[in-house]
Amino acid sequence: MDERRTIWVLIVVLVAQLVYVAVQGAEAGDTWLESVALRVLGPAARAVTSVPTSFKDFREGLRMRGSLQEENARLQRENEALRLRLLQLSDLENDMRRLGAAVEYTTPPVGAIRAVDVVYVDHASWLRTLVLYTGDQPARVNQPVLSSQGLVGRVVTVAGPYAKVQLITDRAASVGAMVLRNRRQGVVRGSGLGRGGLELDYVPRQADVKPGDLVLTAGIDGVYPRGIPIGSVVKVERGGQLFHSIHVAPAVDLGALDQVYLLDHSSVPPEVKEAEPGARP
Amino acid sequence: MPALKLFAAIAAAVLVHLGLMQLWPDLARTLDVFLVVVVLYGLGGSSLASLFAGLVVGMVHDTLTNNPFGLFGFADTIVGYSTARLAQRLVIQRATGVLALVSFAAALQEAIVVGLVVMLLPDPQLPTPIGVALKAGLCGVLGMFLYIAGKHWLQGSETRRRSRMSRLRLN
Numbered sequence: 497m498d499e500r501r502t503i504w505v506l507i508v509v510l511v512a513q514l515v516y517v518a519v520q521g522a523e524a525g526d527t528w529l530e531s532v533a534l535r536v537l538g539p540a541a542r543a544v545t546s547v548p549t550s551f552k553d554f555r556e557g558l559r560m561r562g563s564l565q566e567e568n569a570r571l572q573r574e575n576e577a578l579r580l581r582l583l584q585l586s587d588l589e590n591d592m593r594r595l596g597a598a599v600e601y602t603t604p605p606v607g608a609i610r611a612v613d614v615v616y617v618d619h620a621s622w623l624r625t626l627v628l629y630t631g632d633q634p635a636r637v638n639q640p641v642l643s644s645q646g647l648v649g650r651v652v653t654v655a656g657p658y659a660k661v662q663l664i665t666d667r668a669a670s671v672g673a674m675v676l677r678n679r680r681q682g683v684v685r686g687s688g689l690g691r692g693g694l695e696l697d698y699v700p701r702q703a704d705v706k707p708g709d710l711v712l713t714a715g716i717d718g719v720y721p722r723g724i725p726i727g728s729v730v731k732v733e734r735g736g737q738l739f740h741s742i743h744v745a746p747a748v749d750l751g752a753l754d755q756v757y758l759l760d761h762s763s764v765p766p767e768v769k770e771a772e773p774g775a776r777p
Numbered sequence: 778m779p780a781l782k783l784f785a786a787i788a789a790a791v792l793v794h795l796g797l798m799q800l801w802p803d804l805a806r807t808l809d810v811f812l813v814v815v816v817l818y819g820l821g822g823s824s825l826a827s828l829f830a831g832l833v834v835g836m837v838h839d840t841l842t843n844n845p846f847g848l849f850g851f852a853d854t855i856v857g858y859s860t861a862r863l864a865q866r867l868v869i870q871r872a873t874g875v876l877a878l879v880s881f882a883a884a885l886q887e888a889i890v891v892g893l894v895v896m897l898l899p900d901p902q903l904p905t906p907i908g909v910a911l912k913a914g915l916c917g918v919l920g921m922f923l924y925i926a927g928k929h930w931l932q933g934s935e936t937r938r939r940s941r942m943s944r945l946r947l948n
Contacts, residue, residue: 533840
């Protein structure tokens with residue numbers, strides 16, 4: 497093929513790609529092309545991840561052998577204390593249920609959680625990604641992803657047994673949040689600065705927020721249920737005229753994830769989200 | 778045969794990238810093995826094949842990062858085509874020439890990706906000039922070593938082939 501034709505091919509390919517990228521926009525989304533590529537690359541990522549994990553587990557097993565008895569005794573003591581605490585909390589839960597039933601209080605249902613393996617983490621890049629292997633039961637788009645420490649992100653692409661997760665530290669991610677101490681609500685976004693910080697926006701300057709305050713999901717964004725730890729406030733600065741500029745450290749160390757939990761939580765349907773307040777039924 | 782070579786190179790690049798992500802995430806962020814594959818393939822000189830090689834390799838790279846999907850696909854298409862055109866005009870036989878070419882390609886790719894990110898994302902985080910220089914340098918060094926290794930391997934296989942042929946003639 498002569499060079500002039502090649503240039504035309506180049507122009508057509510570039511324009512097609514530009515249109516494809518522009519149509520997606522800044523939002524993370526589920527595209528068929530990406531799904532296909534993820535199906536192909538997922539097994540490779542899983543295989544590569546499993547090698548150092550198995551080696552690390554074996555080495556850790558050898559190293560920890562001596563201290564297992566001590567660890568076991570400590571865990572038994574901890575288990576006893578937790579049982580006692582569980583009894584107290586069960587009592588409180590019964591009280592709360594009884595009082596809630598008296599005033600017909602209804603809370604959104606929170607579904608079961610399912611442990612899945614992480615096969616790829618790109619936490620160092622400024623485009624933050626995590627790929628999960630979900631097995632026979634595929635994940636859903638917008639399904640919340642947690643770890644034992646707190647919120648990790650949400651599923652944005654599903655390709656068979658693989659799912660791509662947008663981390664909360666992604667610059668395009670936003671989560672409805674609240675400060676635990678005073679229930680003040682705001683929006684947590686990935687700051688993208690350094691290695692995975694967060695910012696809590698739209699908290700008025702009158703609100704009392706201090707370093708060390710815990711930040712949880714507020715359950716107001718239609719994706720995440722209420723009460724999942726997001727992080728803790730590390731710095732509060734005077735922002736613009738109306739709002740604080742609040743820096744939050746994530747509760748989860750996103751660089752140390754090898755297993756996460758998928759929360760079976762149904763998000764608010766779009767027709768309910770987009771309904772106009774004044775519209776007639 | 779070139780398509781098979783490209784496929785093998787992509788598979789190797791994916792494994793190296795995933796391995797680096799596990800062991801040294803910071804190095805994986807700086808060292809773009811996919812770009813090196815595109816440039817070394819482009820040295821073959823076929824602009825059309827290099828264009829499509831860049832597209833495929835870039836999309837594989839896109840799959841391993843977050844959206845917008847197609848960012849590296851777009852950049853690597855241009856890089857692949859430009860490399861092939863340069864290789865058609867210049868005679869690149871020395872390893873330092875490959876180092877310069879891969880470094881230039883890394884800087885070009887970074888510029889294209891940053892341009893697209895600025896256009897598409899509301900508040901993008903841009904790489905620092907030192908980061909870009911480091912990436913260009915590391916990619917250049919990797920490209921140079923692979924080029925030297927490939928050349929040695931070709932020379933070795935050619936020598937073995939000749940000695941086999943001479944033995945056959947003697948028999």
